[in-house]
Amino acid sequence: MILFYALSQLNLLVNYLQANRKASATNYQVPTKADLPYVTIQLPVFNELYVIERLLENIALIDYPKDKLEIQVLDDSTDESLEITSMEVDKLQNLGFDIQHIMRTDRSGYKAGALKEGLKTAKGEFIAIFDADFLPQPDWLLKTVGYFQDPDIGVVQTRWSHLNRNYSILTQIQAFALDAHFTLEQVGRNSKGHFINFNGTAGIWRKQTIYDAGNWQGDTLTEDLDLSYRAQLKQWKFKYLEDVTTPAELPIVISAARSQQFRWNKGGAENFQKMFKRVLSSKTISAKTKFHGILHLLNSTMFLNVLIVAVLSIPMLYIKNEYEHLKVYFIVMSFFVISTLIFFVCYWYMYRNIYGGGFKNFVTYIGMFFTFFSIAMGFSLHNSIAVIEGHIGKRSEFVRTPKFNLTAVGSNWKANKYLRKKLSPNVVIEGLLTLYFIFGLYSAFIVGDQGGDFGLFPFHLMLVIGFGFVFIRSLTDKQ
Template sequence: MILLIDFMGLLACAFLLLLLAQHLRLALRARGYRPPPQADEAPPGILLQIPLFNEAASVEGALASALALDWPAGKLTIQLLDDSSDETSALAAGALARLPPGGPEVQHIRRADRRGFKAGALAEGLQRSDAPLIAILDADFRAPADWLRQAAAALAADENAAFAQFRFEFANRDLNWMTRGQQLSVDAHFLAEQAGRQAGGEPFQFNGTGAVWRRAVIEAAGGWSPDTLAEDLDLTFRAYAAGWHGLLLLDPPLACEAPADLASWRVQQARWSTGFVQVAVKALPLVWRSQWSLSAKLGSSLLLGLQLGLPCFLVAAAAFILDAVLRGFGPGHGTILCLAVLMVAGAAVAITLPPFRRLRRGGICSYGAVLAMIPVLLGFMALANSASVVIAPFKRRHDFVRTPKTGGR
């Protein structure tokens, strides 16, 4: 019995160490990141899609922000993809009625049902426009005025680029300990993980918002698919498998809203955890049938399997505790515990401190206080979402549960 427990714990620890080594590798590679070049061309037509589902607190701000973008009015179409069941639709209609003449075309699209969730709404909107570039913003995102110009210029300079993904940061990051911890994590995601993949020529993910796609790539890759809860990651790998690649732009960032309480954050993370596993089942065969390098295949597999780290963490912790109870806590257990803490803490600092300093988030004391919040968030996520990760491949139906947002109110 003890041997079985130890074996399971070792397997879980091995996978966790593999994930840790991968993130350290990406953080080191990120030093080689260079902003993609940009080229001038005549402004192409752009379709800006804003998916909405019960976004009463954000819909008017989202529309105002979209209308403030620096792009010729005759070349921009804005779509409010509204699947709402609350007052969001009435607020959107009222905002549209107050618009002065002469601006971009704004389409308010209502569907009879939420079939396909966000992927279904995006696909429906594509049928109403023939614009060659497709921009996507969630309702709580606020882009700088020159966002579309930078994205279009980057895509114009690289004809093999499928999309231009921008970094984002939380406007409410200083609200509480949770939002500060999430900002540290997101900074590391973009400046270490995403930048490391881009610098190494490996697939990196489209984050579902804050990006501009080539319409031709979306169509060539098979369009938006509603069979997972991570339609963004799914399309990413289908596009890369078809020979395209993404572009990462770290500046300027787009502002958005972080979940400010554990209940809202859990809703968001549960959806992402489930979606990652669903896409892993679907995309891993594409990855290993591709002509990518072994490094790219392994890195992509670890990206797709990232959420398996949650149940592995619980298995490793449970195995350690059970072994200590059954054998009696001895010097060996203390040594293992100390080594694990030092290893994880050292890796966490190596991955998160450079982005923290580069973005000037604060002093070293502030950094230490924020870093201490990460284990709390990860521990909660492991307890809350491990079951979702394990059952995701076997569950046929998954509902898209919206992350609650306040719109800054």
């Protein structure tokens, strides 16, 4: 499964390079002010005390005629941020903005429910969505709405950039993973007409598309992926813009990263269960698009596969060196090595595209890749639990990722009231797995009678680094 996924990434790299080589002709024209359509901006928020003012001040800078722009603050908050939001909305109303503060009495459907509620009264023909930590550029709408001149396009999605990429190792590896998704994967799929996903924010929908696809549904934790697949199965086209970036904040604390990762990975598994039969039985999409679609929906399940490979690798090391006739069966372990090399090549092109080539950047990339790969494996237990829950249909609430706005609170982030104070019980198991893989390193020296077996040593070293990092940061990122 991991090898199949790696091969699909390699195919996406080929697509990505082809897409970059030929300047894709487009009939996009910036509409004149008279021709601009009516747009509703939806801002789904929940207890965003630290970023709500920044969000609304930034949205007020959007360069778009006020008589063709509506702003909906979809506020499910239960704390004092409600009052701050109300005051900010009043200010903008006094400045002539058509802005509504929409509050629900319950959070049924979570973010999907809030978006659906706002849609009932939305005046816009097109619906732009931004999460609370996203800061679109003033010309964002002017760069996106023109693509809807093609009546088949239902969604325009833009690339995320990162306000705090270099804050820490944790933010750097999150940025690395997201950059791979927003370059290699999104361009690679979109350029060949394969299914991509609206990323929940920094994109704009044709309202008709949302209704035609069955509206927002709250039965998965990734309502954006769900609606994206339903819309594309209805033959709506998606347009991805790599060159339009929208900066946002990355989680700086591992508990915040955990909650985000849990939601994304569980939601991916839930959507696989919900959508894979519809994708396979569709008569309107090609076999290749089905292949990429299924592996896209199985993306989060790769964490479970990696965890299984990791845990079994130590007993495998002993069996391989005790039973000569079984060695042939362990050649399949090379599949994982091949997969790692494929990921290394694919991500280098992504990295080079963002930071430039050259020997110095390549050396930096090698360090970043192995750091990323190690820490991703360190998250594999946490994410595997999320994946299993998603596949078996266990329900859980939508937990928003705490935002920090470090420019406002500085180094005082530990005072953030939304931080989880309780340590996850999984941390204990992650600590034990760190010790287990240290034993794997030791085993390399003692197995067999030929002076050891070091074939898995680099793999076990990365696992020690990854699980050790996640374990230690989980203990230290507390008050």
